Amino acid sequence: MERLINVFIGGSSEALSISKRVKSLIEGSGEIRCTIWNEGVFEFNQTFLRSLEQACYSYDFGILIASKDDIANVRNNLKDIPRDNVVFEYGLFLGVMGNNRTFLVQEKGANLPTDILGNTTPQFRIDFSESEWIKLAHDLIVAIKSQFQKSEIQALPSTALAIGYFNSFLKSVAHYTYLKERGKPLLNNNLFEHREAKIQIVIPNELSESISAKANKYYNDKGYVPDGLGDPNRPFPIRFYRNKEDLVIVDMPTTLNAIRPAVNLLMPDSGVGINETRLLIERRELENFKKTLEYLIQQDDYARSIVEASWQND
Structure with a gap:
């Protein structure tokens, strides 16, 4: 039963152009279908949390774009941080899908919560060249295709x-x-x-x-x-x-x-x-x-x- 691998891409409104670029490059492989958070994931008469819960179980992988959208004062130091909702969604997908099926794509310089530190995250810069974007997408494709062949112990039986x-x-x-x-x-x-x-x-x-x-x-x-x-x-x-x-x-x-x-x-x-x-x-x-x-x-x-x-x- 051959089918496309389904991937959810989440992020902030400010990072929508980045999400679209990542989607376009990954779908270029011909084996993966990506759905960005604003493409009908959030249904009418459903809370955002309920829609996200359903996405966690219905997609094969989750990619969350952690871009530098906000500034926070962390111990008297100003830090560029992702939107809170992006970090929350990453944690939600991580809890359901596991570490091997959830990717946090981090803008270089974006300050992440300490619990995430130590994880090797794919990184990007806004001024990436085309070849650098292609390399990032290629690495994600390889990881997704490799993990897709393996079974996973998850919440369902x-x-x-x-x-x-x-x-x-x-x-x-x-x-x-x-x-x-x-x-x-x-x-x-x-x-x-x-x-x-x-x-x-x-x-x-x-x-x-x-x-x-x-x-x-x-x-x-x-x-x-x-x-x-x-x-x-x-x-x-x-x-x-x-x-x-x-x-x-x-x-x-x-x-x-x-x-x-x-x-x-x-x-x-x-x-x-x-x-x-x-x-x-x-x-x-x-x-x-x-x-x-x-x-x-x-x-x-x-x-x-x-x-x-x-x-x-x-």
Whole structure:
């Protein structure tokens, strides 16, 4: 499920031209879509804080522009400082997204709170040459693309769900499948020999009110056959199909049912219809589930040789 990486850019009104420049250069990569704070992020009938909270969960990354907008008397010394709201927004994004997905782009000479000191921040000057702006944008692009490939432990449950699914189901099924004596029937009911056995984990491209119903429809549409694997008294229920002489076990994780209620608790919505922000959050959670699961698969000697996770429509 390929898509553009979504990045929020926040800053002061005085730094709007800087925000637009950073957006233009980053979007030039063709892989990232940026939304500046004044481009519809703050919705009608919503407080600024509520809109920012939603942005923290619906974007993949946050970039805050800390420009020299105000002057403060700090211990009898005049200091150039960013607007208070920029520092506040940085802290808000930092608390939700984490340090690896939140960037504070600092104008050189802008005095930052002491709690931020020690962090290596990307820096700019108003009189940057074009090549210097390009270099700054390039560094941000590299950091964003690298981090986007990794799973993240965040406030919503996708990381924990992936770990639980792997440990309670997939790991056992993969070990049993791999270690089963070759040439012997693997399944409990459909007794036939096979050459190789593979496990295909199918991640839905979008959630629904019931992943179980979505999974059953998917299995039926594909003609996959139900069976069990392991102890006949307490088997792991699976679906399978035969690919010539090979056996392919298929599973769509129903544990994903927990994501939508978690999102609803975070962002209660009494309205009827599609809420685009909630759909963005759900999509991010599905992606993080898949990345976490792929990481766990690669760490297991048996699983990585026979298990593959893919999107439903791939």
